[in-house]
Amino acid sequence: MPQQQWDRVPIDAQSVDAPLSQSAIFLVVTVKDNPTALEQACSALDGIDDLIKTVGFRDLSGRLSCVVGIGHLAWNRIAPDRQPTQLRPFARIEGPVHVAPATPGDLLFHIRAERADLCFEFERLLLDSLGTSVTVIDEVSGFRYFDSRDLLGFVDGTANPTGVDLPASALIGDEDPDFAGGSYVVVQKYQHDLNAWKAIPTHVQEAIIGRTKIDNVEIDDDDAPRKSHKSLATIVDADGNECDILRDNMPFGQPGRQEFGTYFIGYARHLWVIEEMLRRMYVGDPVGSYDRLLDVSTPLTGTTFFAPARPALQRVIGAALARLAPKISQE
Template sequence: MSDGSWNRVPIEPQSVNAPLSASAIFLVVTIGESDEALATARSVVADMGALVRTVGFRDLNGHLSCNVGVGSQAWDRLGQSSRPAQLRVFPQIPGAAREDGTHPVAVSTPGDLLFHIRSERSDMCFELERLLLDALGDSVTVVDEVSGFRYFDSRDLLGFVDGTENPTGASMWESSLIGDEDPEFAGGSYVVVQKYLHDLRAWELLSTDEQERIIGRTKPDNVELDGDAELRPSHKTLNTITDANGVEHDILRDNMPFGSPASGEFGTYFIGYSRDLWVIEQMLRRMFMGDPLGSYDRILDFSTATTGTTFFVPSNVVLESLG
């Protein structure tokens, strides 16, 4: 939890805390260099609510939503007089050495705008993305697009339940939304996205017991393992962030599996929302570098990060003002 108390005044956040959905599209684009491209992007982003309503009214039970995130460099280009306190470019993180001398790396990749589209219906996600890209036209270049799906009982393609540690109730708001510690941007959130590709063949050669030791939970029933019994820190342990005062800090994940059996591509799209960007950055440093140093997250022997970008998701009021 952050030191600043969360602002209880209505601040119209975007749908950061929407329930986990059945389908999602993660769309990352860069904005062209021309003034015309920037003007088009500003106009579309500021009117995002209208696009969502255009598609969403067809089936209110589809719960269509779209969060818009703005990258650090794009924020400056939009001509804002001030910046969110923690907004910065995603830092590439070189991992600790493996036994074969190679290193897992949390790569840093370009991205000016993130569109996190969610719905209970994949066709609604598709239609909103289609209209969005039509409106943006050649003002942007798509640098990454991933269509995710909810897999059975919220499992990833490694077979484990994902998102177990998500905060709930009031803790969800406290962990994911900026409060009065940065009042101009209250109701906003920092978000980090990474696309991970899995080597499922190698993963499936492991015994269930070894998989469980790597993750830190049992596979069938998602019971947390005793950390004291771990031979080295598990994925769960490395992702638990506690500050010098013993206070644990949470983030809100909405990870989604994705893949194509025909092309042999299988992965997890990590997306983490946080009131404090440093919490996610510390999680990733612990995963890739290890804590203690060298004891990196063994899941990285089977999962490779191919993207990594940081965005700020402003409140709806600030988002509309960008236009």
């Protein structure tokens, strides 16, 4: 996309394009089904900027940020009159062997910083402000692992767009002007069977991933009988153009509990790109030739959100609070 088309995108796109951080917390909650709870949740969202400043001021070099994503059902409650054109719930995917489940989630908070304590303190104060209005569905603390590797030992996020390609891949443009600068977000929590993975010879692991393990060199598997994770996750549109997404995956785990995983989070300008990527992984291309990484990586969650640009988020939340005020006063 020509650079000049992005001159009209709001400058503050909710930190979607913030640099990859050393620490992160992924927090997914549902909002209780009553006006008082919705009003309290919206008030907390209205105060996100101030909360970032309050915590982040302790160490500006810590680069604290938080992206807020809103799910389809919650969006209908918060802004029933207008929603992003592609926003829809995560659809369960049933492949020949593996299933991608769909799990609840009204709000996503993608909290990032160079220091784990900044993420922790921000989440603590955020949950205080949300109070009893929400139920925590999932909470994952992620960390950057050596040279951006996952716990399987491979570099993760190599294919991320950079420079002018980043907003063109991750942020909505003129196709939905009311929500320009926003992004569709899909999250999945994967748990790895590291013992099963370690039993696989390195050259087979490399064929499954599509890259060499030590030096991260891409492997050409176009003529291979079984496509790699890298090839299945490469999406091309009807005109032959490769469609990218922005990933900010993080490893997580507790060795004492034998918990090892990757939290997948993908930001996309077009939701169908992530949906097609996941369909190819689980169903296969050709059908049946699913992503062999799934034999050792089990998805536990799957939820779709929309992260509006900050000005749009402020407009939506402000309108919701004004609409909810009379209902609260009548209770």
